[in-house]
Amino acid sequence: MAELLTSAQMRAIEGAVIDRGAVTGLDLMERAGQGVVDAVFEEWPELARSSHRATVLCGPGNNGGDGFVIARLLKQRGWEVEVFLYGDPAKLPPDATVNYGRWAELGSVSELRKTGAWVEPLLQADLCVDALFGTGLTRPFDDDHAEALGAYVLEAYNNIFSGARAPYIDRIVAVDVPSGLCADSGRVLSAQGAEETDPTKRSGVCFGADLTVTFHRAKLGQYLGEGPELCGKLVVADIGLWGGVTGAPPVRQVDAAVLRGHGLRPDVGKRADQHKYSHGHALILSGLSGKTGAARLAARAALRVGAGLVTLGTPHAAVTEVAAQLTAIMLREIDTPETLTRVLADQRLTALCLGPGFGIDRAREFLPCVLAAHRATVLDADALTALAEGETAFAALHDRCVLTPHAGEFERLFPDIAARLAEPPTKGPAYSKVDATRDAARRAGCPVLFKGSDTVIASPDGRCSVNAAVYDRAAPWLATAGTGDVLAGLIAGLLARGFAPDHAAETAAWLHVEAAYSFGPGLIAEDLPEELPTVFRTLGL
Ligand SMILES: NC(=O)C1=CN([C@@H]2O[C@H](COP(=O)(O)OP(=O)(O)OC[C@H]3O[C@@H](n4cnc5c(N)ncnc54)[C@H](OP(=O)(O)O)[C@@H]3O)[C@@H](O)[C@H]2O)[C@@H](O)CC1
Numbered sequence: 001m002a003e004l005l006t007s008a009q010m011r012a013i014e015g016a017v018i019d020r021g022a023v024t025g026l027d028l029m030e031r032a033g034q035g036v037v038d039a040v041f042e043e044w045p046e047l048a049r050s051s052h053r054a055t056v057l058c059g060p061g062n063n064g065g066d067g068f069v070i071a072r073l074l075k076q077r078g079w080e081v082e083v084f085l086y087g088d089p090a091k092l093p094p095d096a097t098v099n100y101g102r103w104a105e106l107g108s109v110s111e112l113r114k115t116g117a118w119v120e121p122l123l124q125a126d127l128c129v130d131a132l133f134g135t136g137l138t139r140p141f142d143d144d145h146a147e148a149l150g151a152y153v154l155e156a157y158n159n160i161f162s163g164a165r166a167p168y169i170d171r172i173v174a175v176d177v178p179s180g181l182c183a184d185s186g187r188v189l190s191a192q193g194a195e196e197t198d199p200t201k202r203s204g205v206c207f208g209a210d211l212t213v214t215f216h217r218a219k220l221g222q223y224l225g226e227g228p229e230l231c232g233k234l235v236v237a238d239i240g241l242w243g244g245v246t247g248a249p250p251v252r253q254v255d256a257a258v259l260r261g262h263g264l265r266p267d268v269g270k271r272a273d274q275h276k277y278s279h280g281h282a283l284i285l286s287g288l289s290g291k292t293g294a295a296r297l298a299a300r301a302a303l304r305v306g307a308g309l310v311t312l313g314t315p316h317a318a319v320t321e322v323a324a325q326l327t328a329i330m331l332r333e334i335d336t337p338e339t340l341t342r343v344l345a346d347q348r349l350t351a352l353c354l355g356p357g358f359g360i361d362r363a364r365e366f367l368p369c370v371l372a373a374h375r376a377t378v379l380d381a382d383a384l385t386a387l388a389e390g391e392t393a394f395a396a397l398h399d400r401c402v403l404t405p406h407a408g409e410f411e412r413l414f415p416d417i418a419a420r421l422a423e424p425p426t427k428g429p430a431y432s433k434v435d436a437t438r439d440a441a442r443r444a445g446c447p448v449l450f451k452g453s454d455t456v457i458a459s460p461d462g463r464c465s466v467n468a469a470v471y472d473r474a475a476p477w478l479a480t481a482g483t484g485d486v487l488a489g490l491i492a493g494l495l496a497r498g499f500a501p502d503h504a505a506e507t508a509a510w511l512h513v514e515a516a517y518s519f520g521p522g523l524i525a526e527d528l529p530e531e532l533p534t535v536f537r538t539l540g541l
């Protein structure tokens with residue numbers, strides 16, 4: 001299980017190991033610098049074959065200290081290295097001071113001045129090392145030096161509005177975190193209101209990288225928001241630390257191991273002595289004629305993910321349309337909440353899905369009955385919009401529900417939380433999608449799955465995981481109509497099988513991306529359920 005750390009958690013792990021006397025901060029800094037150099041040569045083997053030119057930008061903290069180590073290690077390999085320091089050498093923290101001194105025996109340190117004397121060497125270098133700020137970033141680039149850097153980065157290199165990257169810096173490696181990016185939130189810190197007085201500050205500035213080498217464990221901000229785009233490629237270097245997060249529940253990255261823990265494995269998956277009712281029965285409520293596709297997608301996904309039976313609850317007027325397109329999925333006429341209540345008397349119906357293509361008016365009408373049934377329930381799409389309208393419905397949510405909002409639905413459901421998340425992040429650590437989803441789950445009293453390429457799943461007790469479709473799992477072709485309906489169906493199918501709501505959400509989110517990734521570009525929502533058998537085979541199920 002991979003934990004994604006906040007800056008504070010990383011500091012605590014480092015502090016605990018140092019306090020035990022097992023290692024010194026100086027050792028860790030040396031290993032960190034070596035880890036970056038190793039990763040650079042792994043990524044760009046051509047740089048390892050002969051000596052080259054590097055420009056190293058060091059900041060005022062230990063991230064800068066790592067930069068001095070890297071400068072020394074490259075110099076010792078015969079590289080031509082120029083080092084610039086942003087800050088006062090007399091104020092460097094102790095380990096960085098030692099490494100400043102060691103570097104000073106080999107080369108000079110220039111001040112990272114407002115005049116931008118460092119820009120030219122940077123452009124001519126074969127490698128630029130960004131060791132300005134790491135996990136200690138507390139505010140945006142905000143003073144004179146930073147202004148020059150900011151203006152340069154903004155104009156020439158990495159304008160986060162346009163996403164434009166400078167074509168002329170060959171290779172940029174970020175030490176730990178791209179400078180300017182908040183390691184906890186994946187957001188670029190920015191000065192509030194600055195754009196009104198100075199156009200160069202109209203947004204946050206971040207030194208986007210081609211390669212980011214982080215230490216011990218990945219940080220949350222490398223998987224959230226703009227983090228993946230700005231990190232480029234992410235490598236985690238082992239620097240000999242151990243131990244995980246204590247106290248608050250850690251944020252986990254959903255992976256195959258997490259899924260096996262949730263029961264998606266051969267021995268407790270499906271056994272030969274079981275029959276279809278052992279695997280539960282999901283009821284997916286369908287919309288009116290012309291809107292039934294979404295529920296059919298969800299139903300297909302529920303069946304493929306292993307629910308023993310799946311029934312589509314269909315309004316009378318849509319029965320012919322739906323029936324014409326079903327085979328293994330069953331159909332039941334459900335026109336009113338009263339009929340639904342009668343249908344739900346059958347306790348073998350183990351999970352419900354309300355929302356996809358359902359219609360907001362009908363969702364408003366059915367929601368109280370669905371919630372009163374106290375069955376494991378996915379609320380998606382129109383059900384979320386209806387839920388956002390009424391305090392009574394919201395209060396009726398129970399811990400067997402799962403909410404699956406995308407950003408727009410999240411904003412309707414939790415306007416104050418969304419507003420906080422939308423505020424410019426002026427201080428580090430900034431409020432993150434993880435914080436927002438945790439707050440939402442606490443308020444709702446049930447797991448919330450907040451969609452996106454950085455999907456976050458949180459439970460009311462603070463447990464939280466990230467299922468990010470980024471780096472080598474990027475599947476941007478998931479952004480196509482109907483994939484959300486498939487996700488809702490996957491969750492419903494897993495709920496029907498008896499998965500706990502948060503486990504169902506995590507498992508479904510992971511399989512969803514895995515199926516998309518396995519299918520590849522050209523994917524449409526219909527393909528997702530059909531790709532599941534391949535994913536299961538790959539998992540050895
Ligand atoms: N933890 C570990 O296990 C290991 C950590 N290691 C390395 O240490 C790094 C963390 O070091 P760190 O804590 O010294 O923080 P860092 O990112 O260098 O910056 C802090 C300095 O910047 C300043 N500052 C902040 N924002 C600013 C701004 N906008 N503009 C101007 N100044 C600003 C801030 O000032 P202050 O907020 O105090 O005023 C402070 O002086 C970590 O990322 C990794 O690379 C490895 O060596 C080995 C193992």
Ligand SMILES: Nc1ncnc2c1ncn2[C@@H]1O[C@H](COP(=O)(O)OP(=O)(O)O)[C@@H](O)[C@H]1O
Pocket residue numbers: 381406451452453455469475476477478479480481482483484485486487512
């Ligand atoms: N760029 C992306 N990378 C990975 N997954 C994405 C991306 N964009 C959207 N998704 C996923 O696709 C699904 C879209 O769901 P949703 O917004 O409800 O769409 P729809 O209502 O059309 O089904 C979500 O699971 C979301 O996490």
Ligand SMILES: [K+]
Pocket residue numbers: 063130131132133134174175176177178179
């Ligand atoms: K950095």
